[in-house]
Amino acid sequence: MxxxxxxxxxxxxxxxxxxxxxxxxxxxxxxxxxxxxxxxxxxxxxxxxxxxxxxxxxxxxxxxxxxxxxxxxxxxxxxxxxxxxxxxxxxxxxxxxxxxxxxxxxxxxxxxxxxxxxxxxxxxxxxxxxxxxxxxxxxxxxxxxxxxxxxxxxxDEVGEQADQIIGNLNQLSAMEGHGHQLTTDMLDQAYQDYLSRFDHHEGGFGSAPKFPPSMGLSLLLRHWHRTDNANALNMVEVTLEKNGARWDVRSAWWRIPPLLG
Missing domain, CATH: 3.40.30.10 (Glutaredoxin)
Incomplete structure (x- = not known):
């Protein structure tokens, strides 16, 4: 140097x-x-x-x-x-x-x-x-x-995203601290949380514009695969479509384009 x-x-x-x-x-x-x-x-x-x-x-x-x-x-x-x-x-x-x-x-x-x-x-x-x-x-x-x-x-969107991540981190910390195992009840509750915030017209969760929640979509796909719940699959499909994604959800492959731009 x-x-x-x-x-x-x-x-x-x-x-x-x-x-x-x-x-x-x-x-x-x-x-x-x-x-x-x-x-x-x-x-x-x-x-x-x-x-x-x-x-x-x-x-x-x-x-x-x-x-x-x-x-x-x-x-x-x-x-x-x-x-x-x-x-x-x-x-x-x-x-x-x-x-x-x-x-x-x-x-x-x-x-x-x-x-x-x-x-x-x-x-x-x-x-x-x-x-x-x-x-x-x-x-x-x-x-x-x-x-x-x-x-x-x-x-506002940034704040909502940040609060959601902090909430998830706190849940993870609580589970680790108490040695809790992931249960189907927890997964079902997570599904209900996404369902309550789902935008049926524009896709995504919460108020627009939205950050694509990749881990949430993965959770919903796994919920659909486990329960055959068509609503879970629909939330994924609508969200991806509105984000301009190309995917084949039913063969468990999809691609979400980058958030920015």
């Missing part, structure tokens, strides 16, 4: 090798702490939380492709308070937000990319995002601009 790097951010004062690796990104990274959280609150900006670790291959790939890219960094700096976390230093944060990513996408991994409200409620996220549309994933700039627009223009 040059003795006179072009960019230096707040991570330069950290001890984690992973965080120091990002200290000369053009991204205005913050470490997790009071300064970053206060800035998110004061500037009314969503938090972009990126979690990884030093030996993670795709973490290095995303850094090179996106975090070293001045154009992408400019979008991040304008619209977000960006926080970088080493999962080996903060396994507690990693566990919480990895559960949230898995609830949103049905899968997890690193780098973890999570978007939070200033009060730390997750509302959208994923893992690795490429710098442009590829691998069936939306490009990172597209994701950033879409999330920023949603936070700015559709705050």
């Amino acid at each position: 040059s003795d006179n790097p072009k960019h230096t951010n707040r991570l330069i004062n950290e001890t984690s090798p992973y965080l120091l690796q990002h200290a000369h990104n053009p991204v205005n990274w913050y470490p997790w702490g009071e300064e970053a959280l206060a800035q998110a609150e004061q500037q009314d900006k969503p938090i972009l939380l990126s979690i990884g670790y030093a030996a993670c291959h795709w973490c290095h790939v995303m850094e090179h492709e996106s975090f070293e890219n001045e154009g992408i960094a400019a979008i991040m700096n304008e619209h977000f308070i960006s926080i970088k976390v080493d999962r080996e230093e903060r396994p507690d944060l990693d566990e919480i937000y990895m559960n949230a990513v898995q609830m949103l996408t049905g899968q997890g991994g690193w780098p973890m990319t999570m978007f939070l409200t200033p009060d730390l409620k997750p509302f959208y996220g994923g893992t690795y995002f490429p710098p442009d549309n590829r691998y069936g994933r939306p490009g990172f700039p597209r994701v950033l601009l879409g999330v920023a627009e949603a936070y700015r223009e559709r705050r």
Whole structure:
């Protein structure tokens, strides 16, 4: 690395090798702490939380492709308070937000990319995002601009999504803490919850516009398969159709297009 790097951010004062690796990104990274959280609150900006670790291959790939890219960094700096976390230093944060990513996408991994409200409620996220549309994933700039627009223009939707995820996380924590096993009664109750919030005309759940709830759709498909309840299948089909999806639900294969754009 040059003795006179072009960019230096707040991570330069950290001890984690992973965080120091990002200290000369053009991204205005913050470490997790009071300064970053206060800035998110004061500037009314969503938090972009990126979690990884030093030996993670795709973490290095995303850094090179996106975090070293001045154009992408400019979008991040304008619209977000960006926080970088080493999962080996903060396994507690990693566990919480990895559960949230898995609830949103049905899968997890690193780098973890999570978007939070200033009060730390997750509302959208994923893992690795490429710098442009590829691998069936939306490009990172597209994701950033879409999330920023949603936070700015559709705050109620963001809040509903965040509250739903927090509720699910609390339920998961309660089940783990008490050693409860998942039961058919719990699954049936989850079905009833989705049914009560289903929009029969536009698809989705709650008030529009809506984030496609991938794990909820998966739950409904499994409920239909287990109970042969046609209402569960109809909720999935209408939601996917209204989101412009192509699918063959009855053979248990479907594809929901990216949320943003």
